[in-house]
Amino acid sequence: MKEIKENKQNIRYIGFESTEDGSRRFDFAITGTGLESTRVSLFIPALMFSGANRITFQESAKICYEKLRVLLENERILANHRIRLTGDDIAQFRHVPRGRPRYPKVD
Numbered sequence: 251m252k253e254i255k256e257n258k259q260n261i262r263y264i265g266f267e268s269t270e271d272g273s274r275r276f277d278f279a280i281t282g283t284g285l286e287s288t289r290v291s292l293f294i295p296a297l298m299f300s301g302a303n304r305i306t307f308q309e310s311a312k313i314c315y316e317k318l319r320v321l322l323e324n325e326r327i328l329a330n331h332r333i334r335l336t337g338d339d340i341a342q343f344r345h346v347p348r349g350r351p352r353y354p355k356v357d
Contacts, residue, residue, distance in 0.1 A: 277290070317335060317343050
């Protein structure tokens with residue numbers, strides 16, 4: 251059990267920046283016992299913020315956090331990373347409140 255605690259990596263949200271093309275970059279710091287802080291940037295393409303099934307700016311940081319959390323469960327991140335989120339990532343990590351349809355209805 252002690253080994254699990256020693257290998258634990260922590261995620262800290264640093265902030266976001268809008269890019270020239272309308273995408274957003276979300277920066278996180280990964281820390282762990284005895285390890286240097288590692289910076290990870292996740293990018294959400296501008297397209298994901300428009301259209302019928304768009305995500306909100308408010309939920310985008312949470313989506314990035316969840317994606318990063320799952321990555322850390324499966325591997326250690328020891329060097330700076332840049333990760334571009336896909337539509338599949340958005341669908342997997344997006345929280346959809348009850349009563350709100352996930353996809354628009356087709357008539």
